[in-house]
Amino acid sequence: MRSALIGLxxxxxxxxxxxxxxxxxxxxxxxxxxxxxxxxxxxxALTILSIALxxxxxxxxxxxxxxxxxxxxxxxxILGQSLLAQSVSGAGDRPRPMQGRHGPFKWSIxxxxxxxxxxxxxxxxxxxxxxxxxxxxxDRSRSIELDTLKLARAPDKGN
Numbered sequence: 401m402r403s404a405l406i407g408l409x410x411x412x413x414x415x416x417x418x419x420x421x422x423x424x425x426x427x428x429x430x431x432x433x434x435x436x437x438x439x440x441x442x443x444x445a446l447t448i449l450s451i452a453l454x455x456x457x458x459x460x461x462x463x464x465x466x467x468x469x470x471x472x473x474x475x476x477x478i479l480g481q482s483l484l485a486q487s488v489s490g491a492g493d494r495p496r497p498m499q500g501r502h503g504p505f506k507w508s509i510x511x512x513x514x515x516x517x518x519x520x521x522x523x524x525x526x527x528x529x530x531x532x533x534x535x536x537x538x539d540r541s542r543s544i545e546l547d548t549l550k551l552a553r554a555p556d557k558g559n
Contacts, residue, residue: 473544476505476536480546483507484534487550494552495532506537514549527551 437445479502487495487509499508514531530550537543 469542472504472538472542475503476538476542476544477546479505479507480534480536480544483509483536484532484546484548487511487532487534488548495530495550504538508535509533510535527553 487498495509495511497509497511499506501507510533512531512533513528515529528551530552532548532550534546535543536545
């Protein structure tokens with residue numbers, strides 16, 4: 401009994417759609433021009449679809465290149481910070497210029513004087529401020545530079 405009631409409710413709700421279908425079929429046979437799509441409509445739709453897909457693929461490729469570039473930049477920055485920390489570590493030691501390679505990166509450390517010597521109460525203890533620059537280069541035109549200052553003993557007069 402319950403299933404019959406549900407069937408009547410469904411039939412009652414579908415009634416307007418069934419009547420609409422009957423009205424459409426009573427109009428008569430459709431002409432052959434209204435059936436399906438024309439070749440021009442199909443080609444236009446495919447052209448629009450292909451342009452959209454090409455645009456999406458180009459956007460994805462650009463995103464991948466940008467992500468790769470950002471990853472290399474981050475690796476170069478980490479390497480530069482590590483080299484800079486190594487070169488200025490050690491109390492009173494003078495930083496030394498160096499260069500080398502690490503993976504796709506070519507790096508160099510340059511040290512220059514950054515001011516006049518500073519003397520303390522001890523006349524033999526002469527300190528000097530050094531400018532330390534680490535340069536990391538990769539590819540052909542990409543590079544970053546990190547700078548810092550280090551206070552270190554000036555070289556002995558005999559050296």
